[in-house]
Amino acid sequence: MIWQNDNQQSITVAVSGSGGSGALTAGFILLAAAQRCGRYGLMMRSAGPQVRGGESVAILRIGPSTVTNIGDRVDLLAALDWRNIERFQDELALDANSLVLHDNAAGAVPSGIAASGAEQRPIDFGRRAAEHNGGRANMIAVGVLGGEMGLPLQALLDATDAVLGKKAPAAVDAAKACIATGHGGTTAGQTEREPSTAPAAAKRWRLSGNAAAGLGALRAEVGFIAAYPITPASEMLEWLAPRLERAGGTLLQAEDELAAVNMLIGASFGGVPAVTATSGPGLSLMTEGIGLAVASETPILVVDVARGGPSTGLPTKSEQADLNQALYGLHGDAPHLVLAPLDVGDCAFTVEWGSRLAERLQTAAILLSDQALGQTHAVIDPPPRCPPVLGRKGVSATSAQALTDNAIDSATDRAIDSAKPANAFARYAPSADGISPMPSPGIPGFEYTADGLAHNAQGTPSSSASDHREQLSKLMHKLTAHDYGDAWARIDRGQLADEPADSMISLLTWGSSWGAVQEATTRLREQGAQVQSIGLRLLAPLQHDQLSRAIAGTQVLVVEINATGQLFRYLNAERVLPPSARSFARPGPLPLRPAEVIAQLRLQRPQPDADENQAGGGDEHAGESLQAADVGGGY
Amino acid sequence: MAPAMIPSLRARDYLSDVKPIWCPGCGHFGVLSALTKALAYLERPKHEIAVISGIGCSSRVPAYLNCYGFHGLHGRALPLATGLKAARPDLTVIATGGDGDGFSIGGNHFLHACRRDIDLCYIVMDNAVYGMTKGQASPTTPPDWTQSALTPHGTGIPAFRPAAIALASGASFIARGFSADPHGLSELIARAILHPGFAFVHVLSPCRTYRPDDQSSWKQAVHPFGEHILSTAETAVDTPPGASTSTKLHVQDDGLGLGVLHEVARSQASTSATAGANPDRQAALDAIEAELEA
Ligand SMILES: Cc1ncc(C[n+]2csc(CCOP(=O)(O)OP(=O)(O)O)c2C)c(N)n1
Ligand code: SF4
Ligand SMILES: [Mg+2]
Numbered sequence: 001m002i003w004q005n006d007n008q009q010s011i012t013v014a015v016s017g018s019g020g021s022g023a024l025t026a027g028f029i030l031l032a033a034a035q036r037c038g039r040y041g042l043m044m045r046s047a048g049p050q051v052r053g054g055e056s057v058a059i060l061r062i063g064p065s066t067v068t069n070i071g072d073r074v075d076l077l078a079a080l081d082w083r084n085i086e087r088f089q090d091e092l093a094l095d096a097n098s099l100v101l102h103d104n105a106a107g108a109v110p111s112g113i114a115a116s117g118a119e120q121r122p123i124d125f126g127r128r129a130a131e132h133n134g135g136r137a138n139m140i141a142v143g144v145l146g147g148e149m150g151l152p153l154q155a156l157l158d159a160t161d162a163v164l165g166k167k168a169p170a171a172v173d174a175a176k177a178c179i180a181t182g183h184g185g186t187t188a189g190q191t192e193r194e195p196s197t198a199p200a201a202a203k204r205w206r207l208s209g210n211a212a213a214g215l216g217a218l219r220a221e222v223g224f225i226a227a228y229p230i231t232p233a234s235e236m237l238e239w240l241a242p243r244l245e246r247a248g249g250t251l252l253q254a255e256d257e258l259a260a261v262n263m264l265i266g267a268s269f270g271g272v273p274a275v276t277a278t279s280g281p282g283l284s285l286m287t288e289g290i291g292l293a294v295a296s297e298t299p300i301l302v303v304d305v306a307r308g309g310p311s312t313g314l315p316t317k318s319e320q321a322d323l324n325q326a327l328y329g330l331h332g333d334a335p336h337l338v339l340a341p342l343d344v345g346d347c348a349f350t351v352e353w354g355s356r357l358a359e360r361l362q363t364a365a366i367l368l369s370d371q372a373l374g375q376t377h378a379v380i381d382p383p384p385r386c387p388p389v390l391g392r393k394g395v396s397a398t399s400a401q402a403l404t405d406n407a408i409d410s411a412t413d414r415a416i417d418s419a420k421p422a423n424a425f426a427r428y429a430p431s432a433d434g435i436s437p438m439p440s441p442g443i444p445g446f447e448y449t450a451d452g453l454a455h456n457a458q459g460t461p462s463s464s465a466s467d468h469r470e471q472l473s474k475l476m477h478k479l480t481a482h483d484y485g486d487a488w489a490r491i492d493r494g495q496l497a498d499e500p501a502d503s504m505i506s507l508l509t510w511g512s513s514w515g516a517v518q519e520a521t522t523r524l525r526e527q528g529a530q531v532q533s534i535g536l537r538l539l540a541p542l543q544h545d546q547l548s549r550a551i552a553g554t555q556v557l558v559v560e561i562n563a564t565g566q567l568f569r570y571l572n573a574e575r576v577l578p579p580s581a582r583s584f585a586r587p588g589p590l591p592l593r594p595a596e597v598i599a600q601l602r603l604q605r606p607q608p609d610a611d612e613n614q615a616g617g618g619d620e621h622a623g624e625s626l627q628a629a630d631v632g633g634g635y
Numbered sequence: 636m637a638p639a640m641i642p643s644l645r646a647r648d649y650l651s652d653v654k655p656i657w658c659p660g661c662g663h664f665g666v667l668s669a670l671t672k673a674l675a676y677l678e679r680p681k682h683e684i685a686v687i688s689g690i691g692c693s694s695r696v697p698a699y700l701n702c703y704g705f706h707g708l709h710g711r712a713l714p715l716a717t718g719l720k721a722a723r724p725d726l727t728v729i730a731t732g733g734d735g736d737g738f739s740i741g742g743n744h745f746l747h748a749c750r751r752d753i754d755l756c757y758i759v760m761d762n763a764v765y766g767m768t769k770g771q772a773s774p775t776t777p778p779d780w781t782q783s784a785l786t787p788h789g790t791g792i793p794a795f796r797p798a799a800i801a802l803a804s805g806a807s808f809i810a811r812g813f814s815a816d817p818h819g820l821s822e823l824i825a826r827a828i829l830h831p832g833f834a835f836v837h838v839l840s841p842c843r844t845y846r847p848d849d850q851s852s853w854k855q856a857v858h859p860f861g862e863h864i865l866s867t868a869e870t871a872v873d874t875p876p877g878a879s880t881s882t883k884l885h886v887q888d889d890g891l892g893l894g895v896l897h898e899v900a901r902s903q904a905s906t907s908a909t910a911g912a913n914p915d916r917q918a919a920l921d922a923i924e925a926e927l928e929a
Contacts, residue, residue: 162929203928204928205924205928206927206928206929215923215924218920218923219920221916223722224718224721241909242909243919243923244909245909245910245911246911246922246923247911247920248911248913248914248916249911250721250722250909250910251909254714255746255747258710258711258714259711259717259743259747260714262707262708262711262714262715262718263714263715263721265705265707266705266716266717266718266721267718267719268718268722269685269705269715270685270718270719270722270723270726271722288708289708289711292708292711296705296707382924424651440723441682441685441703441723442683442723443682444680444682445682446682447701447703447704448703448704449697449700449703449706450704450705450706450707452706460653460698461698461706
């Protein structure tokens with residue numbers, strides 16, 4: 001079922017076309033224009049299987065306030081041609097209220113599109129483009145769509161300079177002429193769909209989630225990147241390559257992911273914060289190395305820009321299905337951090353936080369972004385910096401003398417046994433917070449050998465049961481003892497009182513599903529429901545007590561984009577959910593839409609009077625629908 | 636650190652007090668000894684050295700030294716060492732390991748470390764067997780060795796030729812030493828450490844426990860590199876006309892010739908990395924953030 005985008009004052013438009021038609025370029029210009037006139041926006045792209053130049057569609061949503069998801073439906077489609085359009089039919093979500101702009105010269109509207117009931121309006125994109133020397137149909141479409149969206153011509157022209165800046169001046173001029181032609185034919189400023197135009201009050205950024213993740217790494221003072229290309233993560237690495245060079249750091253292209261993760265460990269052992277990005281198949285190859293980082297207490301951050309799985313899966317499309325692997329993929333008991341950003345801008349926040357936490361806690365962090373965040377471009381307010389985290393616990397760099405003086409640079413550190421000879425520096429000495437000082441090579445007197453074998457406090461391989469117990473409890477304790485503050489989740493409680501009420505619904509989610517869940521929350525509130533949404537940013541270690549408090553007494557629906565309800569199962573294993581909690585889990589790759597969440601809630605939620613009856617056995621029918629929609633049954 | 640302030644060390648000063656787990660008579664003892672001699676000869680301060688290894692009997696070396704060290708994953712010594720050296724070019728980074736570690740599970744990294752030619756010294760203790768896992772065939776095991784339960788008819792596949800492969804992959808320094816000749820070996824290791832590029836030291840290091848018969852003959856069979864060549868029947872590749880001297884020697888190498896096999900100026904200076912140093916990181920970050928407004 002398709003729901004209308006209600007009350008959001010937003011508009012969702014799509015541009016589609018075959019290879020070389022420039023559909024994506026058109027989308028980028030519209031997004032940049034929105035940025036230039038005080039709007040927010042978000043652009044998803046979907047492409048066919050061709051390596052280069054295949055058919056593609058850009059879906060943009062523009063609005064006066066932060067846009068967190070693509071919405072329920074497409075208001076307006078500009079089809080430059082119809083080749084392979086059926087590949088995008090699911091993404092396009094047209095309905096009887098939609099308007100399809102198409103060029104009669106490209107042939108009849110395909111039956112699949114016509115079946116949506118959308119109004120059809122022929123526009124001769126091609127012929128009007130031909131009026132301009134070097135003119136192209138996609139730029140006519142930019143003008144027409146810009147006008148329909150209420151974007152001023154000047155903003156479109158400025159955006160064209162920004163997006164096409166590197167092209168030949170004649171090409172840019174031709175594009176602008178076409179945009180003006182297209183815009184002139186519309187009733188710009190008078191359409192019903194026009195969102196309110198507020199001038200840009202503050203600086204607004206336009207970037208992808210992958211770029212934001214790269215920015216987070218720079219903010220975290222990362223100095224080493226190892227890179228092995230994989231869709232959809234490569235853009236984070238490519239964004240970083242020139243910028244890390246500017247900021248000061250080293251990037252190496254590795255021969256494979258096994259090398260990449262071990263390169264990180266080497267650089268980090270050398271005292272330099274290190275990050276890499278990969279996707280599911282690469283994460284699988286990296287897991288042995290991630291375990292080494294955990295065991296040797298060498299900080300690293302691995303960003304998984306997830307795609308659909310299993311195996312090579314859906315390289316260009318999204319799914320939140322790597323959670324199990326991130327949580328449980330390492331062999332042995334290997335306590336580590338798992339984090340997930342909640343929107344495009346939050347990629348910067350969470351990467352910075354994840355890297356700083358890894359540094360502080362001397363552990364491995366896996367960050368679960370996905371294609372829906374990484375390859376989505378958005379116009380956003382500049383994302384905040386992460387909360388302060390103390391840096392790596394080091395040793396005094398003066399000399400070996402530091403050992404006998406116990407001159408460790410942190411007051412919280414346990415004094416190191418001064419009787420120990422210099423060649424037995426207790427790198428892995430237990431301490432109150434479980435974190436031992438980590439010297440970098442180059443500091444005399446603290447020479448030690450890091451080890452992935454079970455070891456004693458000096459790092460010497462040891463298979464003794466007591467050493468294993470001591471070191472394992474240190475690995476666990478340092479993660480659980482840390483105070484993660486408020487950043488573990490985003491909680492939208494709206495205008496509600498401090499304590500959640502009985503009749504309240506908690507929509508609990510993680511990662512890229514946050515945007516649609518949060519919009520569903522807002523809409524449900526407007527309909528009078530008591531709803532809060534919780535987006536988990538720190539998935540491991542689970543902030544059990546805070547989460548329990550946040551959902552106490554509420555009806556919980558756990559929302560995620562994977563077929564098996566990975567988060568739902570994890571939270572149940574952690575015994576944090578009430579028995580009445582339900583799961584809405586469906587596979588990707590289609591992005592989550594707010595209306596789906598609302599529909600699930602209606603389906604899964606007991607009738608209002610059934611709530612009262614629950615103690616007495618509950619409403620039979622409601623109970624059945626709850627069962628039917630349990631894990632994996634939502635799709 | 637000012638080297639002048641550090642008193643010069645004897646070879647044994649580089650040893651930690653951890654007792655090796657090796658079998659009596661294991662060749663790896665000789666390699667450990669040669670390595671400490673080389674470090675003492677070069678007067679490298681302990682704290683400026685990092686010794687990186689994978690897993691295997693031979694990979695235990697870092698813990699037996701009191702330099703900085705990392706005993707990592709089976710097969711991954713080279714990428715770990717590469718990351719360290721790329722991030723910390725000021726350090727002397729040495730990777731050590733075995734033939735299984737370096738040529739089998741880590742074979743891809745070996746090729747690419749040679750190509751990358753980063754300033755590392757890589758010492759492989761080749762005993763033509765997996766010692767630590769109790770005597771299976773390794774890539775350098777001759778095809779007719781039948782003593783492993785896993786390959787009772789022999790592997791039947793030709794042995795890996797590490798020096799020739801290193802040469803083909805672009806290593807700029809290749810040497811071969813023998814663990815029973817710690818003096819000659821320490822000199823080769825010292826030259827490898829001094830070489831500004833990827834320096835591969837292939838060490839014949841007998842496994843007393845799993846290859847006692849075959850490798851006891853090495854003492855008599857080794858010879859200065861270039862004195863003996865393979866009989867035509869054993870030569871895997873014909874020498875191409877006009878080939879360089881080093882190429883000729885490698886295609887005709889019997890695997891027992893000791894010395895420096897190949898040494899050229901480093902191919903490129905660290906061009907595989909994009910690296911920048913910036914004293915004002917915050918200013919760079921501000922400028923990068925400002926670009927996101929456009
Ligand atoms: C991923 C992985 N696979 C297998 C092993 C088991 N393993 C440990 S050492 C070793 C072989 C070591 O042989 P080599 O590198 O030649 O060293 P040697 O013991 O002969 O000195 C193997 C297969 C392991 N530790 N890790
Ligand atoms: S098994 Fe072989 S390689 Fe391992 S310690 Fe014993 S002799 Fe040395
Ligand atoms: Mg071996």
